[in-house]
Each structure stands twice: as C-alpha cells, then as structure tokens.
Amino acid sequence: MKKTKTPRTTLAPGLAKVLKRLHYPLEVILLCVRWYVAYSLSLRNLEEMMDERGIAVDHSTVYRWVRKLLPLFEKTFRKHKLPVGKSWRMDESYIRIKGEWKYLYRAVDKAGDTIDFLLRARRDKVAARRFFEKAIAHNGAPETVTIDKSGSNLAALNAVNADRETPIKVRQIKYLNNIVEQDHRAIKRRTRPMLGFKDFHSARVILGGIEVMHMIRKGQMKCMGKDPLSASRQFYSLVM
CATH class of the missing domain: 1.10.10 (Arc Repressor Mutant, subunit A)
Structure with missing residues (x-):
C-alpha cells in the first residue's frame, strides 16, 4: 500500500x-x-x-x-x-438513531459556508436555542437569520434576542432557505450507507467528522x- x-x-x-x-x-x-x-x-x-x-x-x-x-x-x-458571513440560513434535518428520528440543526451563510451544527434528541425551542447559542459562541452573532415557519425556531431566536442590546433580524421566508436545505443533502448522502446510527454519542461524533470534511471541501x-x-x-x- x-x-x-x-x-x-x-x-x-x-x-x-x-x-x-x-x-x-x-x-x-x-x-x-x-x-x-x-x-x-x-x-x-x-x-x-x-x-x-x-x-x-x-x-x-x-x-x-x-x-x-x-x-x-x-x-x-x-x-x-475561516470566518463566516453575517446572514445565516438555519434549518434542521432528520437523522435516524436506533430506529428513532433525531434532529440535526444546521446553518449556512448566504455563500453556502457551514456556520455550525448540533445534534439534538428533540425538535423544540430548547434545542433550537441551544443551537443558536453554540453557533454564536463559535462564530459571533449574525445580523440576520432566515428560518422556515417553525414556531420553535422563532421562539428560540426571540429568547436569544431578549438578552441582546442589538437584536438579530429574523426572517421567515422558506425559499431563501433552499441553500441550507440543499446543503443537508451532502450530509444525508454520506450517512445513507450507515443504515442508521447505533447510539446518540456515536452519531454526534461521526456527524462531526462528516461536517468537518464537508467544510474542508468547501474551502473553510x-x-x-x-x-x-x-x-x-x-x-x-x-x-x-
């Protein structure tokens, strides 16, 4: 070899x-x-x-x-x-773990660069807020976040804004989120041969590696x- x-x-x-x-x-x-x-x-x-x-x-x-x-x-x-842009597109994708659906929260900027990701067991306000807090801690605060019509994502952003002097502008325009939905496909394409993860911890570790490789390919x-x-x-x- x-x-x-x-x-x-x-x-x-x-x-x-x-x-x-x-x-x-x-x-x-x-x-x-x-x-x-x-x-x-x-x-x-x-x-x-x-x-x-x-x-x-x-x-x-x-x-x-x-x-x-x-x-x-x-x-x-x-x-x-590398630093990311200040206009974020955020969405969540489904990941099967031991036969149950879990949720991979992800965001990209308007150029398509990955901002951050977080695997959560539930799809709710708490999970969405935890994602935003993590993403802001690692990448700085955005000026604008575009989400779909999810009430839990909107509630999470409102909670984040409640603690900020300068609020983040929130847009709920589905077609603007096509870029992050398309980006999900690269992750899904890689996880499909795995036929589901064995446990939550393993899924979190492996997804982190997939995301790292995906960001490297995007020149990040x-x-x-x-x-x-x-x-x-x-x-x-x-x-x-």
Whole structure:
C-alpha cells in the first residue's frame, strides 16, 4: 500500500495517547477514518477495501478508530475555521438513531459556508436555542437569520434576542432557505450507507467528522503556507 503523505510529522496533542492502543500503522488508521467521513462507504466496505490492499482490519476496529479520532479532528478544525458571513440560513434535518428520528440543526451563510451544527434528541425551542447559542459562541452573532415557519425556531431566536442590546433580524421566508436545505443533502448522502446510527454519542461524533470534511471541501479551513493543500492533506494536517 502506498503511504499517504501528510504535511507534517509531529502528532497533535492527544493523538499519541490515543494511538497507543491502536496497533496499526498511522497512515492506515488515518486513511480509513478519512474515507469513512469523506465518501459514501460503510464500515464493511472499508474492511473489504483494506483487505484488497493486503491489510487485515475488522470493520469493528475501523469503527473504534472513527469514534476515538474524530473528536480530535473536530476540535482542531474549529481553531482553523475561516470566518463566516453575517446572514445565516438555519434549518434542521432528520437523522435516524436506533430506529428513532433525531434532529440535526444546521446553518449556512448566504455563500453556502457551514456556520455550525448540533445534534439534538428533540425538535423544540430548547434545542433550537441551544443551537443558536453554540453557533454564536463559535462564530459571533449574525445580523440576520432566515428560518422556515417553525414556531420553535422563532421562539428560540426571540429568547436569544431578549438578552441582546442589538437584536438579530429574523426572517421567515422558506425559499431563501433552499441553500441550507440543499446543503443537508451532502450530509444525508454520506450517512445513507450507515443504515442508521447505533447510539446518540456515536452519531454526534461521526456527524462531526462528516461536517468537518464537508467544510474542508468547501474551502473553510485556514491553511498555513503559500501552496494550497488538497482536501485530504488538509484533513490529515489537523492531527499531524
């Protein structure tokens, strides 16, 4: 197997500790983790693909790598995420976990760049407000937020505005939200081969990795150096 090139060789804080119990070459681990969040592949697909390359790795082992490493990728990516616009489009999408529908809150700016995301068990005012608070904490406050006709989303924004000197302008215009609804499809396309998540925590971790890869592809990562890096090298640079 040809080794995957990475831009740096120093491991990110926390990665060395995790790798102590993962008894495989680093390039194999990182390749499997990236492919899982970047492409429409199941864990068993990855097991077969590695076997074709002469590497015996069980799909359950790949799953453990994914669960352990993706939080490190997401944490580091947030430090290098480029600023987003002040006009937000917010909506929620459905995610199946253990046979039940849960809710992935997401927002993009008018250019289509991802602002933030949050998986919640319920679709209500509390969940929507928690999403807005998280998004504002990480990205600063927007000037305008466009939502659909959801009463819970409107109530959440009204609650956020109640604590602000300068209120956020709220628009409930469905057609303006087409951009975020279209963006949901990229996430749905990746989760479809998974046939549902096993538990809420795993879903939150894996969705975070998928969102990170999606943002990297959209050019939302601040890269060091003069030469632009490919999406794959940007992903690896988060831990190397």
